[in-house]
Amino acid sequence: MEDLALLLARWQFGIVTVYHWLFVPITLGITWMVAIMETTWLYTKNPVYLRMTKFWGKLMLINFAIGVVTGIVQEFQFGMNWSTYSRFVGDIFGAPLAIEALLAFFIESTFLGLWIFGWKKLRPTVHAITIWLVAFGTMASAFWILVAGSWMQYPVGYVLNPETGRAEMDNFLEIITSKMLWAQFPHTIFVGFATAGSLMLGVSAWHLMKKQHLEVMRKSAAFASVALLIGSLGVALTGHWLGQVMVEVQPMKMAAAEALWEDEQPASFSLFAVGDKENNRNAVNVVIPSGLSLLSCNNLDCEVRGINSLQAEMVENHGPGDYIPNLFVTYWGFRAMVGAGSLMILIGALGVWFYLRGTLAKHRWFLLLALWGGIAAGFVGNATGWIFTELGRQPWVVYEVLLTRGTNSPTVPALWVWISLIGFSVLYAILAVPAVYLFVKFAKAGPGEETSNADVAASMVY
Amino acid sequence: MDQGILNLETLWFVLIAVLWTGFFFLEGFDFGVGILLPFIGKDDDERRVVINTIGPTWDGNEVWLLTAGGAMFAAFPIWYATMFSGFYLALFLILIGLIVRGVAFEYRSKSPSSEWRRTWDGAIFVGSVLPAFLFGVAFGNLVRGVQIDAAGEYVGGFWALLNPYSLLMGVASLILFTLHGALFLSLKSKGVVCDRAMEVARPLSIATAGVLALAMVWSYVQTDSGVVPGLLPIAAVALLGVVIWLTYAKLFAWAFVFTGLTIVTVVAAIFIGMYPNVMTSTIDPAYSLTVFNASSTTMTLQIMSIVALIFVPIVLVYQSWSYWVFRKRVGPEDVRTPAH
Numbered sequence: 001m002e003d004l005a006l007l008l009a010r011w012q013f014g015i016v017t018v019y020h021w022l023f024v025p026i027t028l029g030i031t032w033m034v035a036i037m038e039t040t041w042l043y044t045k046n047p048v049y050l051r052m053t054k055f056w057g058k059l060m061l062i063n064f065a066i067g068v069v070t071g072i073v074q075e076f077q078f079g080m081n082w083s084t085y086s087r088f089v090g091d092i093f094g095a096p097l098a099i100e101a102l103l104a105f106f107i108e109s110t111f112l113g114l115w116i117f118g119w120k121k122l123r124p125t126v127h128a129i130t131i132w133l134v135a136f137g138t139m140a141s142a143f144w145i146l147v148a149g150s151w152m153q154y155p156v157g158y159v160l161n162p163e164t165g166r167a168e169m170d171n172f173l174e175i176i177t178s179k180m181l182w183a184q185f186p187h188t189i190f191v192g193f194a195t196a197g198s199l200m201l202g203v204s205a206w207h208l209m210k211k212q213h214l215e216v217m218r219k220s221a222a223f224a225s226v227a228l229l230i231g232s233l234g235v236a237l238t239g240h241w242l243g244q245v246m247v248e249v250q251p252m253k254m255a256a257a258e259a260l261w262e263d264e265q266p267a268s269f270s271l272f273a274v275g276d277k278e279n280n281r282n283a284v285n286v287v288i289p290s291g292l293s294l295l296s297c298n299n300l301d302c303e304v305r306g307i308n309s310l311q312a313e314m315v316e317n318h319g320p321g322d323y324i325p326n327l328f329v330t331y332w333g334f335r336a337m338v339g340a341g342s343l344m345i346l347i348g349a350l351g352v353w354f355y356l357r358g359t360l361a362k363h364r365w366f367l368l369l370a371l372w373g374g375i376a377a378g379f380v381g382n383a384t385g386w387i388f389t390e391l392g393r394q395p396w397v398v399y400e401v402l403l404t405r406g407t408n409s410p411t412v413p414a415l416w417v418w419i420s421l422i423g424f425s426v427l428y429a430i431l432a433v434p435a436v437y438l439f440v441k442f443a444k445a446g447p448g449e450e451t452s453n454a455d456v457a458a459s460m461v462y
Numbered sequence: 463m464d465q466g467i468l469n470l471e472t473l474w475f476v477l478i479a480v481l482w483t484g485f486f487f488l489e490g491f492d493f494g495v496g497i498l499l500p501f502i503g504k505d506d507d508e509r510r511v512v513i514n515t516i517g518p519t520w521d522g523n524e525v526w527l528l529t530a531g532g533a534m535f536a537a538f539p540i541w542y543a544t545m546f547s548g549f550y551l552a553l554f555l556i557l558i559g560l561i562v563r564g565v566a567f568e569y570r571s572k573s574p575s576s577e578w579r580r581t582w583d584g585a586i587f588v589g590s591v592l593p594a595f596l597f598g599v600a601f602g603n604l605v606r607g608v609q610i611d612a613a614g615e616y617v618g619g620f621w622a623l624l625n626p627y628s629l630l631m632g633v634a635s636l637i638l639f640t641l642h643g644a645l646f647l648s649l650k651s652k653g654v655v656c657d658r659a660m661e662v663a664r665p666l667s668i669a670t671a672g673v674l675a676l677a678m679v680w681s682y683v684q685t686d687s688g689v690v691p692g693l694l695p696i697a698a699v700a701l702l703g704v705v706i707w708l709t710y711a712k713l714f715a716w717a718f719v720f721t722g723l724t725i726v727t728v729v730a731a732i733f734i735g736m737y738p739n740v741m742t743s744t745i746d747p748a749y750s751l752t753v754f755n756a757s758s759t760t761m762t763l764q765i766m767s768i769v770a771l772i773f774v775p776i777v778l779v780y781q782s783w784s785y786w787v788f789r790k791r792v793g794p795e796d797v798r799t800p801a802h
Contacts, residue, residue, distance in 0.1 A: 090539020
């Protein structure tokens with residue numbers, strides 16, 4: 001009974017978080033893009049940039065709405081489903097959440113309201129500043145939630161109080177300067193640019209294929225390609241860096257991501273493996289020799305620890321138990337993430353290349369690739385990346401400090417979790433319908449003929 | 463308690479009370495506007511006027527809730543954990559309400575279909591009624607005390623939360639927010655919407671005063687824990703008496719100020735009445751969660767105090783500025799899209 005509630009609570013966390021995370025990366029990137037477009041309009045007075053601002057701004061809002069409301073669940077569910085966890089970590093984990101609300105959510109919501117409704121009421125410069133503040137707010141939000149999230153991956157700056165059995169803050173500075181945080185944060189911000197870039201490039205590509213709204217869409221495709229290329233290269237670079245932090249502080253996650261059973265020196269990078277968990281080995285494994293050593297420590301023959309020795313070490317340190325995360329999910333999640341990211345780099349590079357040659361609108365195969373491959377890669381990369389990093393931490397909820405088992409709410413029966421699990425899942429599935437419908441509708445409708453800010457004002461109100 | 467009141471725990475208790483007050487004051491009229499939407503907006507233009515009175519600011523108002531929740535987690539993790547897991551199903555319904563309502567504001571007018579708009583109008587109504595009612599029920603239970611066991615866990619189950627006193631508190635918050643919303647509409651809208659809001663405010667103010675008076679009397683009987691809130695509950699009802707007079711004297715701006723003061727007074731009375739408990743145990747007073755046994759460490763409270771001291775004033779400044787920018791009344795001409 002207790003285990004069923006735990007299982008359901010974990011599924012619920014996974015579903016609501018991955019869903020939330022489908023919308024948020026777009027928000028993280030697209031607010032910056034809209035801010036840049038509006039500022040360009042202010043400086044050039046070219047109405048094309050105003051049309052771009054309004055067109056992409058509308059799509060931004062359709063996406064923003066779902067991201068905001070699903071975010072409320074995120075803050076509440078720690079107390080609802082994970083009260084034991086909340087009691088244990090509250091001294092450290094609660095502060096960044098409260099700071100996120102105070103520093104980020106207020107800025108985002110207040111200035112987004114001013115941006116939507118202030119087209120006629122604010123001077124153009126002030127109006128442009130409001131969207132910059134929203135963009136800054138989304139970034140601040142990402143930072144503070146990652147302070148909390150990174151601490152679960154790599155707990156620092158705390159002491160365990162033996163009297164209360166709780167983790168207590170010892171050094172706030174150490175928490176907000178943790179190397180895990182400073183690898184995850186830039187990784188996440190670049191993810192935002194790459195995801196928004198791929199989505200915008202895909203939408204622009206559709207119009208370019210239809211040969212309509214060419215002026216706006218050519219410029220948009222150029223904007224989007226640059227964002228996608230910079231974003232996806234940044235994701236790869238910071239991902240590499242994050243991987244090295246992981247090898248150091250969470251070697252089990254890296255070993256799981258690679259299905260590396262034994263310690264290896266040099267360690268090879270696995271391309272395709274079929275696991276044989278019963279015998280703690282791979283039945284099939286196609287590898288690049290020395291590949292993993294290169295990724296882990298930038299040279300070709302360092303040692304990388306394998307699952308079997310790490311498991312033995314964990315048993316020694318923490319007592320008997322299975323400390324190996326779900327290998328199928330981590331191994332293939334990691335590959336899907338890296339594959340999606342690589343495809344995004346390719347599309348971004350091609351987009352920039354074709355743009356520089358002035359042939360962006362001419363390659364139908366590329367436009368099709370950007371529309372279907374690029375947009376899909378954004379969502380797949382985000383979902384699998386998130387699942388990989390969270391499931392790769394298991395069975396720990398706070399790495400090597402607190403096991404996930406037993407941290408759900410002891411007074412919440414499985415029935416309640418069933419109700420909220422089904423309730424949220426059904427509601428989220430239903431809400432996806434109008435969200436996608438409106439997004440596609442406005443994306444297909446294309447930009448308008450606006451020439452002044454007053455033209456935009458009327459179409460923005462509720 | 464011998465810790466006195468000059469300590470960080472008490473400071474944070476007060477700050478959390480302030481955050482809830484801000485939330486109920488601001489989002490209170492948002493809820494009221496959402497509840498009145500189907501009654502005051504008879505056609506689409508009118509309904510758009512109603513929604514656009516809160517359009518630019520409702521989301522910022524809701525952040526007061528997120529900040530209150532985050533501050534409870536940071537400053538009193540035990541309170542947060544026990545209350546949020548204990549009030550599970552109520553919070554689930556509140557979340558469902560807030561989700562559909564938030565999406566509805568943004569999506570409603572993005573398609574001309576009347577069926578589409580009717581659906582979202584329904585979502586706004588339900589998404590406003592649910593939290594407006596359930597927050598009252600939740601706070602009613604905090605005042606009344608709930609079954610907290612020796613481990614500090616809520617063990618009373620779901621149905622125990624729906625006791626008559628707490629349900630009455632739910633009705634009281636629902637009707638008080640509706641009145642607050644009607645008065646807000648009377649200040650922020652033009653034309654027929656404004657007229658209807660004023661008409662509705664008068665009987666609502668009488669009904670609200672009646673319900674609150676009942677809740678006040680019952681509260682004095684119900685509670686014997688914490689500090690006695692003195693005359694505050696009586697003052698809250700008296701303030702509503704003034705609101706009745708003000709609505710009949712057509713001084714709607716003042717009436718709005720006075721419903722706001724009522725909300726401030728009620729929240730103050732609730733929090734003072736609980737202190738130093740944050741969740742009173744009906745099983746054994748010794749099991750009650752207090753500001754001292756449910757709090758974070760001094761270091762966390764100090765860091766949070768510094769952050770709050772710097773940023774709460776900044777938030778107040780720019781949020782007030784946004785109200786200043788959108789100070790004008792909304793009329794039908796503001797929501798009609800000019801034909802291209």
